[in-house]
Structure formats: structure tokens, C-alpha cells
Amino acid sequence: xxxxxxxxxxxxxxxxxxxxxxALRDALLARYAEPHRRYHTLxxxxxxxxxxxxxxHLAEHPGEVEIALWFHDAVYELQSxxxxxxxxxxxxxxxxxxxxxxxxxxxxxxxxxxxxxxALPSAADEQLLVDVDLAILGAPPARFAEYERQVRExxxxxxxxxxxxGRSAVLQQFLQRExxxxxxxxxxxLEASARDNLRSSLAKLAD
Numbered sequence: 001x002x003x004x005x006x007x008x009x010x011x012x013x014x015x016x017x018x019x020x021x022x023a024l025r026d027a028l029l030a031r032y033a034e035p036h037r038r039y040h041t042l043x044x045x046x047x048x049x050x051x052x053x054x055x056x057h058l059a060e061h062p063g064e065v066e067i068a069l070w071f072h073d074a075v076y077e078l079q080s081x082x083x084x085x086x087x088x089x090x091x092x093x094x095x096x097x098x099x100x101x102x103x104x105x106x107x108x109x110x111x112x113x114x115x116x117x118x119a120l121p122s123a124a125d126e127q128l129l130v131d132v133d134l135a136i137l138g139a140p141p142a143r144f145a146e147y148e149r150q151v152r153e154x155x156x157x158x159x160x161x162x163x164x165x166g167r168s169a170v171l172q173q174f175l176q177r178e179x180x181x182x183x184x185x186x187x188x189x190l191e192a193s194a195r196d197n198l199r200s201s202l203a204k205l206a207d
Contacts, residue, residue: 012063014066015063055128069133071112072115074087088112088113091105091109092108114130128183134174138191144201
């Protein structure tokens with residue numbers, strides 16, 4: 001938890017936001033600890049912050065990327081298609097109230113929306129943020145297997161045939177990209193292992 005607290009302080013200060021934002025930080029931590037979550041949890045948030053650490057130099061606005069990671073799964077309702085939009089709206093409202101510059105507020109909102117993964121990111125900070133969010137795809141086999149179980153648990157309400165079809169479509173979409181990761185740093189570290197993980201997962205789903 002100390003690592004997360006330090007991350008929040010660093011990002012908040014980088015944004016020149018008023019006060020400490022501790023109440024907002026704690027509200028976000030509470031969201032990531034909601035009992036219905038299995039993957040989109042504090043574990044995921046901490047892993048994202050850890051993935052950002054060696055890549056911060058790639059960011060044009062490091063504080064915005066880091067705070068966007070805090071907000072990118074802030075709202076996570078299991079059957080909602082508006083989670084990213086609701087999370088972005090919360091981020092924009094909270095940061096505007098804290099006196100963050102309007103341009104920065106807009107950029108953070110756009111960063112959060114980029115984690116919908118419905119289009120390839122184009123801006124440098126969006127590419128970095130999306131690579132961080134997708135780093136789990138290139139995780140070591142044991143962690144990837146845990147991730148797969150966590151995702152299935154979050155979708156426990158979906159019948160198995162429908163889950164297999166939907167999950168296969170999502171994973172195939174990533175596998176069909178020319179590159180899963182936009183930044184050279186993440187491609188060199190994780191592209192090969194991500195493709196291995198995705199192929200293995202698709203094979204299991206097809207059984």
C-alpha cells in the first residue's frame with residue numbers, strides 16, 4: 001500500500017492539484033477493493049504502477065499517465081458498457097475541482113477512455129498507458145493463468161458457451177494486431193510472451 005500512496009502523491013503533485021487529494025485517493029482505493037471484483041482490483045492497480053515505473057521516461061505528461069492509471073478502472077460494474085466513460089467523467093470532475101489545468105483534465109479523460117481498447121492508441125501517452133494496462137497479457141505463465149481465472153470469475157454470470165465465444169473474440173482481436181504493444185520498450189519485453197499466452201488461452205477456450 002505504501003507504493004500506491006507514493007504513486008498518488010507523485011502524480012498529484014505533478015498535476016499541481018490543490019491539497020493532498022487523500023480523500024479522493026482513499027475513495028479510489030475503496031473502489032478497487034469492491035467485493036465483486038476479481039481482476040480489476042488493487043492487485044491490478046499496483047501491477048500497473050509497477051509497470052509504469054521503468055517506462056515513465058516515455059511519457060510526455062507522466063503525472064497525467066499515472067493519475068489516469070488510478071482512474072482507468074475506478075468504476076467497474078460487471079454488466080455495464082459505460083465503465084470507462086463513467087471513470088473518465090469522475091476523473092475529469094475530480095481533477096477540475098482540484099484546480100488542474102483544463103487541458104490536463106481533458107487529456108486524462110482521453111487517457112482513461114483509451115483503455116476501452118476499441119482502437120489503436122495514437123498519442124504517445126495513450127500508447128504508454130494502454131501498454132501498461134495490457135502488460136498482463138505478457139505476464140509469466142502462472143500470473144497469466146491466475147488472470148484468466150480472475151476474468152472468468154468476474155464473468156461468472158455468463159454461461160460457459162457464451163463466455164468462450166466472447167472471450168475468444170477479445171483475445172483474437174489482440175492476436176491479430178501487427179503488434180500488441182505500441183512502445184518499443186513493451187514490445188521487446190512482452191510481445192513474444194503475450195502472443196504465446198494468447199495462443200495458449202485460445203486453444204483452451206476452443207477445447
